[in-house]
Amino acid sequence: MQTTSVDAIRIATKGPGDVSGLISMISSGAIDPSEILAILGKTEGNGGVNDFTREYAVAALCAALAPRLGLPPEQVEQRIAFVMSGGTEGVLSPHITVFTRRDVEGRPAGMSGKRLSIGMAHTRDFLPEELGHSAQITETAKAVKAAMADAGITDSADVHFVQIKCPLLTSDRVEAANARGNKTATASAYGSTAYSRGASALGVAVALGEIAPDVRDEDVLRRDDLFSSVASTSAGIELMHNVVIVLGNSLSSASAFEIGHAVMTDAIDAPAVVSALNSVGLGVAPQAKTGRELVNIFAKAEASPNGSVRGFRHTMLEDTDISATRHARAAVGGLIAGLAGTGAIYVSGGAEHQGPPGGGPVAVIARLSD
Template identity: 85%
Template sequence: MRTTSAGVVRIATKGPGDVSGLMSMIDSGAIDPREILAILGKTEGNGGVNDFTREYAVAALCTALAPRLALTPHEVEQRIAFVMSGGTEGVLSPHITVFTRREVEGRPALLSVKRLSIGIAQTRDFLPEELGRTAQIVETAEAVKAAMKDAGILDPADVHFVQIKCPLLTSDRVEAASARGNKTVTTSAYNSMAYSRGASALGVAVALGEIAPDVRDEHVLRRYDLFSTVASTSAGIELMHNVVIVLGNSASSVSAFEIGHAVMDDAIDATAVSAALQSVGLGIASQAQAGRELVNIFAKAEASPDGTVRSFRHTMLEDTDISSTRHARAAVGGLIAGLAGTSAVYVSGGAEHQGPPGGGPVAAIARLSD
């Protein structure tokens, strides 16, 4: 097994098309563009079907990186895994997190612990009628396994966060399926985001052995007792396949970073956020502690489907003016920002089958100075 070193850096952005921070770090030599493996970002769009800030951000990054890599923008997008999550409600601050990976010679004898490792993979393109159904679950599970292999992670217990960008349905895509005599899981573009996120998350759960592999179409968005504790899925209009990024710790990594996670039971589960920080040796509201520094926190958020939070009624599902996913991002984002001591955290809305209903996974990455 090859020895690798993963790097992580969080960069603030002034807008979806702002690449100045990344370019500055490349120009200074802090980041080698050839080592960039994945970029996760939070953009200030609405996070809905018509959130074009996600596509705009990816296009800006690909255009900027193309000459540095002697590639076309399209080739850059094929080489690097891009996941843009729309919605920075409340105190959430727009930013990107850049993941790099390089191979190193040998392995120091003193390093017997597991350190951060990252792997990527993608599925084939899906037909519109396959979204939210078994085909998406099965293909995603295979892609997760491939990304684990790419990361050099052998034990599913060492996987702490699986970020997936998945497709959604549009009226044109629904019509294309209908023209072939097939029905899509829903005709609503907005509802299709939930189906795609849910099926993708179940694929993660199957791949990691969190649930049995006999998951069927009728389980998606119905059997909420089936979920992954590390999946984070985000739907977008800009693709028709799933992009998979696996983050975990591996004995084959000599990275200066470590990742850990916990699972929020609901939107106000401060104990779980604290546990995620503690899993990488960090305390509450402390950017640096005991030779460690917080790099970023990644979490999922959703309005509890039963309409309550610890027996008290919430109104997020009944607000006609503001989507429940936007409410959830703002609420959970504020909670995590306060506990982490920074508002530049990655909180994604819509946690179908990603953690227990109303909750979701929360992962923290720390840089180790020792």
């Protein structure tokens, strides 16, 4: 099996279109643009269907990378997986995390244990009426397995985070399905994000053996007991297929990084965050562990659908001024930032079938100095 070396670099941004930090690192030789496989970012939009900061950020990155890759901007997005999560409420700070991968001769002498590995795959394009249904689940499961193979990961227990960019419905897409005599999961663009995210997460759970493969259309958004402990899904208007990024540890990796995860059972589950930090040899901030450095934390957040957290009522679902997803990102972001010692963390809202109801996965990447 080919040995690869994976790097993960977090870069602060001054706005959705700011690429100066990335370009500076490319100019200094710290990042080889030809080795970039994926970029995950947090932008300061509202995180809704009309959050154009995500598209703006991707357009700026494609324009900046195009001349350095010798490609037109529209082809850069076909080569690199871009996942922009809108919403940096509270103390969350806009940033991007750049993942690079290159082939190497072998592991350095003395390197032990499994190291960070990354793989990517795409599903086929979906019809609008397939979003939120079993077709999306099945095709996503296939893509997750393909991404695992691309990452050199053979054991599902070594998968610690699966980031997916999935489609959503628009009025034109709903009308197209209706013209074919088919019905979509919902006619609401905003509502479709939950269906698409949920079905994609169930696809991860099927691929990793977390749930049985006999998931039905009617289980999506209804069976709270069906979920993945490592899935993170985000819906966007700019595509009609799923982009799947698998992050885990592998013996075929010579990376200086490791990844681990835990599952938050609710929005104030601090012990789960500590467990995730501990899984890669880190502690609560300030991380004074010798030879270990925090790179980033990736987490999902949602307002508990039963309207309470540990027996006490919350108002996130009832607030007409601020959406529940923005409340959840701010709450979970504040909790994790306090434990991590930084607000430059990736917290995404909308956790349908991504962890238990009201909770979600939390993954940590650390750099090792050995």
